[in-house]
Amino acid sequence: MVRKKLAGIGGKIYLLLIFIFLYGPIATLIVLSFNESRFRGKWGGFSLKWYESLFSSREIMDALWTTLLLALLSAFIATVLGTVAAFAMNRMKRLPRVILMTVTNIPMLNADIVTGISLMLLFLALNYKLGFSSVLFAHITFNLPYVVLSVLPKLKQMNRSVYEAALDLGASKQYAFLKVIFPDILPGILTGFLLSFTMSLDDFVITHFTKGVGVDTLSTKIYAEVRKGIRPEIYALSTLLFVGVFIMLVLVNRRTGQSRERSAK
DSSP states (O other): OHHHHHHHHHHHHHHHHHHHHHHHHHHHHHHHHTBSSSSTTOOOOBOOHHHHHHHHOHHHHHHHHHHHHHHHHHHHHHHHHHHHHHHHHHTSOHHHHHHHHHHHHHHHHSOHHHHHHHHHHHHHHTTOOOSHHHHHHHHHHHHHHHHHHHHHHHHHHSOHHHHHHHHHTTOOHHHHIIIIIHHHHHHHHHHHHHHHHHHHHHOOHHHHHHOOTTOOOHHHHHHHHTTTOOOHHHHHHHHHHHHHHHHHHHHHHHHHHHHHHHHHO
């Protein structure tokens, strides 16, 4: 009995330490975003001036807009293409599916710097001008595997007999897909979209090699300012991004839980 209690206490302490290491730096960043002083080691009192300065900074807001637009477009396009690819792979025979799965895993296992340099050389070889579109194509490329690997397990778990029964009852393939398959794989699609959005939002290496002159995302903008010292406005911006992603995850998980409850009923 005593050993069980000690094991339970040790497990809770271990879990607490994990959460401290994971979210301690984020908590520090959030606190610094409300610090009146510009210096990290000095607390000057609670203030919202860095948030005001953030929204009045043209450079940071332009980089933010480019980052969000790039993340949303690449995540949406990758989700559509990845869902179609996963649906096609699920209907293939074993050998072609294994080969395609191996090819799909390569961008995930490959180093970002190799992917970035390879895409840059490809664009240069095609005489394609580096800019926003080149970064968009690059982000779609490395986002696709995350969507495929999120949707494919849902397709394997699905009962194919229901889809075939819908076709036998006179439903068209499009209608059967939207009413039978799509609701079952929707959690996987949302997971793939969120993963793609987060990876695109966070990426630096591939963006650095495929962007052109005058195109800046938050990651490249922050990297350029590291030598001069990161401005406190970046702390405020990072806090807003963290809160936004957290709220989006809560809403998606809540909706997924509600859909599972309806399916169970």
